[in-house]
Amino acid sequence: MKKIVTIMFLFCTVIATAQKKQFKKIAKAVDRNDIAAAMEIFNTLNENEIEADYKDEYAFYNAFTLLTNANGDVDKLLLALDQLKTAKKLGYEDEVKFLYVENEMRRSLLEEASKLTVENQEGALNIVEQLSNYFKEDQAMLFNVASLAYSTGDFNKALLAYEKLYESGYSGQQEVIKATKTSTGQQEIFKSKVLAEVAIKQGDYKDLVVEQSPSQRGAILSNLMWLYKRNDQLDKAETIFTNSFDKYPNDNSLKLNRADMLLTLGRMEEYKKAVASLADDVKDPRVFDNLGLAALNSKNYKEAIKYYQLSLKLDSENFNTLNNLAFAYVSIGNLEETTYEEQKTMYTKATKLFEKALMLQPKNEQVKQTLINLYSALKMQDKIDALQGK
Numbered sequence: 561m562k563k564i565v566t567i568m569f570l571f572c573t574v575i576a577t578a579q580k581k582q583f584k585k586i587a588k589a590v591d592r593n594d595i596a597a598a599m600e601i602f603n604t605l606n607e608n609e610i611e612a613d614y615k616d617e618y619a620f621y622n623a624f625t626l627l628t629n630a631n632g633d634v635d636k637l638l639l640a641l642d643q644l645k646t647a648k649k650l651g652y653e654d655e656v657k658f659l660y661v662e663n664e665m666r667r668s669l670l671e672e673a674s675k676l677t678v679e680n681q682e683g684a685l686n687i688v689e690q691l692s693n694y695f696k697e698d699q700a701m702l703f704n705v706a707s708l709a710y711s712t713g714d715f716n717k718a719l720l721a722y723e724k725l726y727e728s729g730y731s732g733q734q735e736v737i738k739a740t741k742t743s744t745g746q747q748e749i750f751k752s753k754v755l756a757e758v759a760i761k762q763g764d765y766k767d768l769v770v771e772q773s774p775s776q777r778g779a780i781l782s783n784l785m786w787l788y789k790r791n792d793q794l795d796k797a798e799t800i801f802t803n804s805f806d807k808y809p810n811d812n813s814l815k816l817n818r819a820d821m822l823l824t825l826g827r828m829e830e831y832k833k834a835v836a837s838l839a840d841d842v843k844d845p846r847v848f849d850n851l852g853l854a855a856l857n858s859k860n861y862k863e864a865i866k867y868y869q870l871s872l873k874l875d876s877e878n879f880n881t882l883n884n885l886a887f888a889y890v891s892i893g894n895l896e897e898t899t900y901e902e903q904k905t906m907y908t909k910a911t912k913l914f915e916k917a918l919m920l921q922p923k924n925e926q927v928k929q930t931l932i933n934l935y936s937a938l939k940m941q942d943k944i945d946a947l948q949g950k
Contacts, residue, residue: 582604587654587657599629603625616646616647616650616652616653617647617652619643619644619646619652620644620647620652620658620661622643623640623643623647623661623665624640624657624661626639627640627664627668630668632672634669634672634683634687637665637668637669637672638669638687638690640665641691644665644694666691666695670691672687673687673691673704677708677859681712682712684708685705685708685709685714688705691704692705699725699728699730700732700734702721702724702725702730703721703725703730703732703776703780706718706783709721710787715787718783718787719784719787719791722783722784722787723784725780726780726781726784726800730777731775731776731777731811732773732774732775732776732779733772733773733774733776734772734773735773736749736770736771736773736853737749737752737755737768737769737770738750738768739760739765739766740766741764742763742764742765742766744924745921745924746880746926753768756768771850773850773854774812774813774850774853774854775811775812775813776813776854777804777811777813777814778811778812778813778814778815778817778818779813779817779863781801781804781814781821782820784800785797785801785821786824789824789825797825801821801825805818812842812851813851816851818834819831819834819835819838822834838870842874844874845870845871845872845875845878848868848870848871848874849868849871849878849881852864852865852867852871852881852884852885853884856888856891859891861888861889861891861892864884864888865889865892868881868884868885868888872885879917879920879921882913882916882917882920883914885913886911886913886914886917886930889907889909889913890906890907890910890934892906893906904938907934908938911931911934911935911938914927914930914931914934915931928947931943931947932948935947
C-alpha cells in the first residue's frame, strides 16, 4: 500500500508541475500579445484536473478566452464575467492583466447592451444588472439599471435603484473627452483620454478638451418622485422635491426638471409657470447642449430634442446643436415602432436642420452625404441633383 500511495503522490506532483509550466507559458504568450498561442495552450487543459493552487489562473484565462472568442455573443460574455468573478474570489494576483480583462469585459458588455436598448430592453437590462452586481461600487452602472428598469416598466426594480442613487447623492457627472477631427472640423467624443491623445499624435485630431458631463440628478429625482406617486406615496415625493432644491440649489438639472416634478405633484399653476420660464432660467446654451448630449447617449431622443430646441433659442447658428438635433429626429424615425408617416415627419424635420447646418459648413461631406440619404428616403431627387451639382 505504501508503494501505491507514493506513486499516486508523485503522479499528482507531476501534474501540478506541468500545470504550473502551462500557465507560465500562457502568461508569457499574453505578454507578447500572441493571443492565438495563449489560447492554444489553454485549450489543452482539462478543468477537472486543475490543481487547487491553479484554479484562480484557470478561471482567469477561461474568462480571457471566452472574451476573446465572444464576437458579440452575450452568453459567452456573461459566462466570462462569471469566470472573472471566480478568479477574483480565488485570489488571482496579476493585477495588470486582471484590470485589462475586466475593463474589456465591461466595455464589450456595455456595447452589446447599447445595441439591445432599442429592440430588446429587457436583454439590455439583464446585462447591466449583472455588470452592476459585479461592479458594486460603480454607481453609473446602477444608474443604467434604474433607467432601463424604468423604461421597461420594471418599476419595483427601478424604485430600488433610484432610491440607492438618491441616498448616495449620486449626480451622474463624469469626464467627457473630446477632440476635433482635422478633416471635418467636428468635435468627437473619445472613450478615454489616452485614445484621444493617440489620435492627436497621429494627426487625425486636434484640440483635446476634457469637460464634465451634465448632472443627471434632475432626471433621477423626477423619475423617483413619479414612482413614489405611483405607489401612493406622494408625501415621499414632496419630501424629495423640497430637500433636493434646498440641498442642491445650483444644480441646473434640477431646475430643468422642475416643471416635470411639479406636474407629478399636481401643482398645475406652478407647473405652467415653470414651463413658461424654463428658457429664462438658463442663459448659457452649452448647458442645454450638454443635457441634450447626455439624453442622446441614453437614447432618450424626445428629451434630447427638448434640450437642443432650448439651446437653439439661445444660439440659432450653432452647427453642432443643429446636427445633433437632426440626429435625434432621424433616430426617432428609425425606431421600429415609428410608423411610415411619423418617419416621414421626423426625416423632414431633420432635413431642414441639416440644410441649415450645411449652410454654416458648406464643405462638410458628412452632412452632405446624410442629406443625400434623407433626400433619397423622401424621394426628393431634385434636391439630390442640386446638392451634387447636376
